[in-house]
Amino acid sequence: MKFFKYQALGNDYLIIEPSSLSEPVRPELIRRLCNRRFGIGADGVLIGPWLTSEGAYGLRIYNADGSECEKSGNGLRLFARYLIDVGHAPEEGLSLYLFHLGETIEVDFLPVTKAIRVTLGNYSFGAMALGVNTELPQLCDYRLELDHEIFTVSYVYLGNPHCVVWVNKPSAEFAQTWGPRISTCSLFPQKANVQFASVQDRSNMQIEIWERGAGYTLASGSSACAAAAVAYKAGLVDTTVTVQMPGGAMRVDLRANHTIALTGPAELVYQAQVISDF
Numbered sequence: 001m002k003f004f005k006y007q008a009l010g011n012d013y014l015i016i017e018p019s020s021l022s023e024p025v026r027p028e029l030i031r032r033l034c035n036r037r038f039g040i041g042a043d044g045v046l047i048g049p050w051l052t053s054e055g056a057y058g059l060r061i062y063n064a065d066g067s068e069c070e071k072s073g074n075g076l077r078l079f080a081r082y083l084i085d086v087g088h089a090p091e092e093g094l095s096l097y098l099f100h101l102g103e104t105i106e107v108d109f110l111p112v113t114k115a116i117r118v119t120l121g122n123y124s125f126g127a128m129a130l131g132v133n134t135e136l137p138q139l140c141d142y143r144l145e146l147d148h149e150i151f152t153v154s155y156v157y158l159g160n161p162h163c164v165v166w167v168n169k170p171s172a173e174f175a176q177t178w179g180p181r182i183s184t185c186s187l188f189p190q191k192a193n194v195q196f197a198s199v200q201d202r203s204n205m206q207i208e209i210w211e212r213g214a215g216y217t218l219a220s221g222s223s224a225c226a227a228a229a230v231a232y233k234a235g236l237v238d239t240t241v242t243v244q245m246p247g248g249a250m251r252v253d254l255r256a257n258h259t260i261a262l263t264g265p266a267e268l269v270y271q272a273q274v275i276s277d278f
């Protein structure tokens with residue numbers, strides 16, 4: 001099975017073409033591939049492309065635990081980089097369109113910085129209507145009490161669920177301790193991606209991340225967008241925010257109509273082949 005490994009600020013994905021798969025994707029296969037000791041190691045897997053009748057490149061996105069992921073800012077950007085690298089898509093400088101779970105998504109290449117920008121669809125602060133176990137229409141600076149600790153959390157839905165937790169200074173240890181508990185608490189029947197966030201000034205934030213389905217990660221595109229959207233709603237930042245994560249920084253532009261552009265690097269690590277029977 002031929003695969004490519006890509007990374008965006010340390011958020012790593014395997015890319016496998018449908019023609020390289022001898023059978024339909026099983027969660028066990030994804031888990032084995034993503035396992036950093038028994039497999040190759042990655043935060044997730046992208047399967048694609050297939051061409052749609054409109055000329056968009058279709059893909060599916062899986063988390064390391066085998067669950068399917070409704071949105072991945074870095075996954076989409078890495079997939080676009082791959083399409084260019086292997087010659088599926090025209091050379092850089094043009095926009096291209098990806099097709100993911102019924103949605104067409106625009107990706108642009110920025111020639112000077114070589115960064116890749118993806119425009120994510122509508123985000124929403126709806127809570128009760130969007131999968132949170134609450135009767136509140138929104139969870140905005142909500143007081144969450146868990147295991148005798150009190151957190152101030154906000155929920156934002158970007159196609160996938162995010163819980164932004166305000167902290168004085170984000171730390172990996174705190175994220176690894178509280179991320180899994182907040183992610184799986186009774187508020188979130190579908191679990192949530194959790195960001196431990198602080199605001200430096202009107203255009204800079206810092207986050208540590210616990211991803212649903214992948215655990216602690218060095219970066220997450222949709223997490224950066226979630227943190228920026230919540231900070232903007234709270235009046236703490238302007239529309240362009242640099243979000244610092246352990247793996248590096250990404251730029252988030254909050255646009256009209258609740259769309260978000262996410263810009264950052266995307267790089268090939270290597271390509272290889274799995275010989276053993278997975």
Ligand SMILES: N[C@H](CCC[C@H](N)C(=O)O)C(=O)O
Nearest residue numbers: 072073074160211220221222
């Ligand atoms: N790393 C990704 C995906 C994070 C979300 C995923 N873990 C989920 O289950 O929703 C990104 O947005 O860049």
